[in-house]
Amino acid sequence: MTTYYTREHEWIAVEGDVATVGITDYAQAQLGDIVFVEVPGAGTTVAKGKEAAVVESVKAASDIYAPVSGEVVEGNAALEGDPALANTAPETEGWFFKLTLSDPAELEGLMDDTAYKAFVDSL
Amino acid sequence: MSDEDVPETIETLPLDSWHRAQGGRMVAFAGYHMPIQYDGIIAEHLWTRENAGLFDVSHMGQLTLAGEGADAALETILPGDIKGLGEGKMRYSLLLGETGGILDDLMVTRLPAANAFDEAAGDFYIVVNGATKWDDIAYLHEQLPEGLTLNHHGDQALLALQGPKAVDALARLAPGVADLFFMEAGAFTIAGVSAWVSRSGYTGEDGYEISIPAADAEAVAAALLALPEVKPIGLGARDSLRLEAGLPLYGHDLDEKIDPATAALGFAVPKRRRAEGGFPGAEQTIGFFKDGPPAKRIGLTIEGRQPAREGATIYDGDVAVGTITSGGFSPSLQVPIAMGYVSTDRAALGTALEVDVRGKRLAATVSAMPFVSQNYVRKGAK
Numbered sequence: 001m002t003t004y005y006t007r008e009h010e011w012i013a014v015e016g017d018v019a020t021v022g023i024t025d026y027a028q029a030q031l032g033d034i035v036f037v038e039v040p041g042a043g044t045t046v047a048k049g050k051e052a053a054v055v056e057s058v059k060a061a062s063d064i065y066a067p068v069s070g071e072v073v074e075g076n077a078a079l080e081g082d083p084a085l086a087n088t089a090p091e092t093e094g095w096f097f098k099l100t101l102s103d104p105a106e107l108e109g110l111m112d113d114t115a116y117k118a119f120v121d122s123l
Numbered sequence: 124m125s126d127e128d129v130p131e132t133i134e135t136l137p138l139d140s141w142h143r144a145q146g147g148r149m150v151a152f153a154g155y156h157m158p159i160q161y162d163g164i165i166a167e168h169l170w171t172r173e174n175a176g177l178f179d180v181s182h183m184g185q186l187t188l189a190g191e192g193a194d195a196a197l198e199t200i201l202p203g204d205i206k207g208l209g210e211g212k213m214r215y216s217l218l219l220g221e222t223g224g225i226l227d228d229l230m231v232t233r234l235p236a237a238n239a240f241d242e243a244a245g246d247f248y249i250v251v252n253g254a255t256k257w258d259d260i261a262y263l264h265e266q267l268p269e270g271l272t273l274n275h276h277g278d279q280a281l282l283a284l285q286g287p288k289a290v291d292a293l294a295r296l297a298p299g300v301a302d303l304f305f306m307e308a309g310a311f312t313i314a315g316v317s318a319w320v321s322r323s324g325y326t327g328e329d330g331y332e333i334s335i336p337a338a339d340a341e342a343v344a345a346a347l348l349a350l351p352e353v354k355p356i357g358l359g360a361r362d363s364l365r366l367e368a369g370l371p372l373y374g375h376d377l378d379e380k381i382d383p384a385t386a387a388l389g390f391a392v393p394k395r396r397r398a399e400g401g402f403p404g405a406e407q408t409i410g411f412f413k414d415g416p417p418a419k420r421i422g423l424t425i426e427g428r429q430p431a432r433e434g435a436t437i438y439d440g441d442v443a444v445g446t447i448t449s450g451g452f453s454p455s456l457q458v459p460i461a462m463g464y465v466s467t468d469r470a471a472l473g474t475a476l477e478v479d480v481r482g483k484r485l486a487a488t489v490s491a492m493p494f495v496s497q498n499y500v501r502k503g504a505k
Contacts, residue, residue, distance in 0.1 A: 032359070033165040035452040035459075036429045054481065056430055058164040058452055059359055061481070083428065 004107055005116035006067045011091060014107065019068060022095040023055070023086060026120050031057040034086045039075035039097045046072060046099060048106050053096050055086065068106045070099035136181045137280045137337035141344055145355045153253035155182045157358055164359035168454040171326060171364055172495075175286040176356035177347050184256025185279045185334060186263075187234070189246040190271035197231065197247065200266050202383055202392040202402040210235040210244060213306045213321055217383055217391055218251070218259060223404010224379040225386060226262060227255045228371070230323060237310045239319035239334060240276060248308075248319070250281070250332075252373045280340035285330035285364070287498060288352035293320075293331055296346060300331060304502035314346035326361070327368025327497040366460060367453050369422060369492025375433055376420060376448040376462050384411030385464070387420040418445065418464045422492035423478070425459035425485050428452070431478040437465055438477045438484065444469045447478060455495050459485075462492070 004012045009027035013020045028034065036056035046052040046066035053064035075097045079085055085094040101107075111119060133151045142149065147158030157179070160167060170176055188197065197205045203216035213232035220226045229251045236244040251259045256275075263273055284293055294301040297311040300320055308321035319334040335343050347353050362372070371377050371386060382404055383392050389412060396402065397409050425431050430452045437445040450461030461478070469476060474489040 032160060033163050033454075036427075038429070054429075056452070058363060058454070059159070061430075061432065 003113060004067075004110035005113070005119075006110060007119065008065060008067070010064065010067045012067050012107070012110065014101070017101050017104070018073065018098055019070065019101055020095050020098045021052075021067060023064065023090050024116070024120075025090050028087045028090040028094075031055060031059075031062060031087075033058045034083050037079040037083045037086055037096070039079060040072045041075050042073055044072040046070060048103075056083075064096065066099075067110065068099070068101055068103070070102045072097050072099045074098045136179060137340040138179045138181065138344055141341050142179065142355070145348075147355065147357060150358070152358055153182045155253065157182065158355070160357040160359045161355050164357070164363060165454040167354065167356045167360035168363050170354050171286045171328065171356055171360060172455055173287065174354070175284055175289040175292045175330070175350075175352040176326070176360070177344065177353050178283040178285065178356050178361055179280070179344070180253075180283050180332070181280040181337070181340070182253030183281055184251040184253065184259060185276040185281060186249045186251065186260070187240045187242050187246060187274045187276065188249060188263075188267070188271055189242050189274070192268070193245075193247055193271050194233075196267050196271060198396070198401060200263075200403065201229075201231065202396050202405075202408070203231070204393045204395060205231065205233075205247075207395075208233040211307055211309055213308055213323060215391055217377075217386075217388065218262070219383075219403040220262075220379050221403050223382050223402075223408055225373075225377045225381050225383065226379055227251050227259050228373050228377055229259075230321075232308050232321065235309070239310050239317055240274075254374055276334075278337050279334050280337045282333045282335070282340070282344060282347070283324050283326075283330060284333065284347060284353065285324045285326040285328045285356075286352075287329060289328070289330040290500070292347070292350040292352040293333075295350065303331075305329070305499040307502075314343050316343050318343070322500065325368070325370055326364040327370065327493055327495060328364075329498050329500050360454075362449075363451055363454055366449055366451055366462065367455055367493065367495040368497055369462070369494060371420065371462065372449055381420075381464075382408045382411065382416070384408050385416040385419055415467050418466050419470050420448075420462060421445075421465055421470050422490045422494060423447070423450075423461040423463060423476070423487045424490040424494070425450070425461060425478060425487050427485060428459065429480060429483075429485060430459040431461050431480050431485060431487065435461075435463075436479045437463055437487070438479060439469055439474075444476065453494060460490070460494050461487070465489070
């Protein structure tokens with residue numbers, strides 16, 4: 001499994017042609033207390049850079065953009081009943097959705113773990 | 124909180140470095156760098172409801188108005204009973220523009236001889252919102268007669284200590300504050316600093332607002348924070364606390380196009396003023412109180428967990444009947460709540476409506492405010 005990161009603070013863990021997408025620990029800390037998460041359902045087609053999910057913190061609503069294109073195979077149903085999972089376990093149980101990649105080449109421009117850490121440190 | 128006018132230069136408040144040292148995450152608000160949160164909005168909100176939260180509200184404008192006939196002059200622009208205000212007593216009131224719209228909401232106190240502002244007994248201390256203070260000052264100068272003196276105490280900081288344990292905490296530093304009732308004020312000494320203390324606030328909880336010289340603000344904040352009941356609270360929780368308490372926020376729930384009746388602030392326009400008038404827009408506002416305004420401010424409880432926020436349209440079926448003016452997730456009730464305006468025929472408690480949130484319709488019910496009961500210590504209620 002390889003994990004990639006975006007400048008919008010999403011992580012994408014790729015195993016074969018299935019990718020799991022979530023927000024990073026940095027992202028959840030910036031958002032603050034998360035009270036609602038809406039993830040796309042199975043069968044939804046998402047396009048790189050387009051809205052795919054909604055996160056509402058106490059402060060504000062934020063769109064989560066799909067970091068890569070593909071078809072959603074599963075949204076994380078646990079987030080509906082316990083949206084705070086995105087705060088407490090953003091990079092594990094608090095994942096947002098899984099999708100099959102329609103264009104694996106889209107992964108090429110993304111950061112790896114080291115590059116993302118350096119990016120966050122520069123903010 | 125996102126649409127405050129932000130001037131080109133964001134100024135710093137007296138406690139700026141103190142907030143940063145406490146871990147405050149600073150944002151621009153009302154022209155100042157202010158802490159949005161320290162530990163997290165929900166934790167700070169719940170701490171305030173159960174213990175005591177310390178808020179820095181030094182961005183607000185602290186004014187005094189001195190001179191013979193100040194009460195009568197104030198009644199020409201405020202619809203409240205100012206003449207009947209006793210020394211050391213305060214009221215919530217509304218600054219009305221020439222046509223009766225609300226330019227600001229404020230607290231006005233009639234000062235006793237012993238006060239922290241070097242003013243005479245009978246003069247007034249007025250606290251206005253930070254984002255509107257410069258416009259308010261200009262308007263007051265324009266509207267008030269020449270014999271009166273308006274002072275802006277820009278060298279005073281303002282702290283609020285709010286929550287059920289605020290009285291125990293503050294009384295350890297200044298025992299006399301426990302004898303104040305809600306909406307009473309007096310001069311006290313806190314940590315060796317001369318302070319003007321009122322039993323008031325904007326969270327729905329018992330608590331105090333404390334005016335002190337800016338130069339002493341850090342010492343007083345440190346003395347308060349050293350008390351075990353007290354934690355620093357940011358703007359985020361301040362907003363969710365006041366929303367649960369059903370209290371309108373100027374610039375969001377109130378503006379210059381809204382009159383006191385439409386704002387459902389009947390308590391701020393007492394019987395005598397409704398009978399006598401003599402404030403801007405009196406004829407229309409009094410008529411609205413009598414016969415009902417075309418639209419009014421209401422509370423809404425939203426079904427599910429997704430908050431409906433400022434600007435969302437309220438529907439009854441296909442008909443747009445109003446707009447949300449503040450909304451968020453209630454940390455105390457664990458449901459989304461909102462405040463907004465709807466046509467009066469849809470304003471009855473229990474009316475089932477819908478709110479458009481990002482293209483999705485959420486079920487909403489007109490609900491009584493406050494959403495969370497207020498815990499003021501009123502005179503005669505003990």
